[in-house]
Amino acid sequence: MPSSGQGVARQNEEDLALSRRAAAGDGAAFATLVEKYERPLRAFLARMGAAEIADDIAQDAFLKAWRAARQYDGSARYSTWLTSIAWRCRLDELRRRPRVQPAPPANPGSNPDAAEVSDMLARLSENERASLVLCDGHGWTHPEAADLLGLPLGTLKSTVARAKAKCREMWSGAGNG
Amino acid sequence: MADEFDDFLAQALGPPEREADRVFVARVQSQIRLHEQLRAEGRGMLSMLAIQVLGIAAIAAAVFWLLRSPEIAAFAAESPAILLTMLLAAFSFAVLLFSTGSSPGRSRVSFSIA
Numbered sequence: 001m002p003s004s005g006q007g008v009a010r011q012n013e014e015d016l017a018l019s020r021r022a023a024a025g026d027g028a029a030f031a032t033l034v035e036k037y038e039r040p041l042r043a044f045l046a047r048m049g050a051a052e053i054a055d056d057i058a059q060d061a062f063l064k065a066w067r068a069a070r071q072y073d074g075s076a077r078y079s080t081w082l083t084s085i086a087w088r089c090r091l092d093e094l095r096r097r098p099r100v101q102p103a104p105p106a107n108p109g110s111n112p113d114a115a116e117v118s119d120m121l122a123r124l125s126e127n128e129r130a131s132l133v134l135c136d137g138h139g140w141t142h143p144e145a146a147d148l149l150g151l152p153l154g155t156l157k158s159t160v161a162r163a164k165a166k167c168r169e170m171w172s173g174a175g176n177g
Numbered sequence: 178m179a180d181e182f183d184d185f186l187a188q189a190l191g192p193p194e195r196e197a198d199r200v201f202v203a204r205v206q207s208q209i210r211l212h213e214q215l216r217a218e219g220r221g222m223l224s225m226l227a228i229q230v231l232g233i234a235a236i237a238a239a240v241f242w243l244l245r246s247p248e249i250a251a252f253a254a255e256s257p258a259i260l261l262t263m264l265l266a267a268f269s270f271a272v273l274l275f276s277t278g279s280s281p282g283r284s285r286v287s288f289s290i291a
Contacts, residue, residue, distance in 0.1 A: 027210075030209070034201075034205050038205075047190065137187060137190025167186065
């Protein structure tokens with residue numbers, strides 16, 4: 001049974017191969033990458049707020065990833081590379097549409113906890129929300145998240161801890177635990 | 178309590194468990210197709226423009242070179258209308274040739290998924 005590190009390495013190799021095929025114009029290979037990564041990317045963007053533009057940003061990010069497919073070298077996870085593209089797209093979009101506020105979506109869906117989580121996230125700052133969602137929700141490492149958000153590693157760690165403490169307080173205050 | 182909260186957080190903040198969204202994938206594919214089509218058309222138009230500029234420059238150079246010949250210069254001085262008609266005919270021919278000669282390139286992207 002392969003270890004987690006080997007699993008990630010094999011995943012990177014697969015994604016690198018797909019990305020190289022995409023760079024050569026293979027749309028089917030790129031569609032496989034879109035199928036693999038649309039779920040986490042759109043979930044992250046929706047959690048970051050402005051849900052009405054989250055899908056547009058994800059689409060824009062995938063188009064940019066297609067155009068830049070040659071630049072992906074497999075040194076980072078494909079999801080990390082793709083999310084960094086999406087993050088820049090999001091910042092551009094928010095600059096272009098200043099009236100769109102980056103507030104978490106009021107989209108509880110079928111999960112009763114979802115409304116509670118949205119409410120918690122709404123009370124966090126932009127960086128706290130992003131670092132918490134990435135590290136505690138999407139399994140990113142601290143260096144990966146620090147790189148994406150352009151924060152020093154120590155700052156990122158304290159941001160995650162602060163965000164978590166705030167959420168814990170709200171969660172306990174809501175009668176849980 | 179800490180474990181319970183951590184589990185709650187991981188579950189609540191993680192991506193939802195669901196199949197890939199085919200509609201979204203198709204939307205991305207069509208956007209890429211459109212992008213590639215526009216890019217191919219842009220490239221085709223640029224190369225056509227380059228060919229036309231080169232063609233016009235070649236015609237201008239040829240006319241200039243012809244007019245430097247004493248016989249042609251004398252002919253142009255004697256009957257400029259005939260020379261002008263000949264030049265216009267040559268130019269019209271060149272324009273016709275360019276406008277029917279080449280068409281913009283096509284996208285090289287293939288989206289056939291088994």
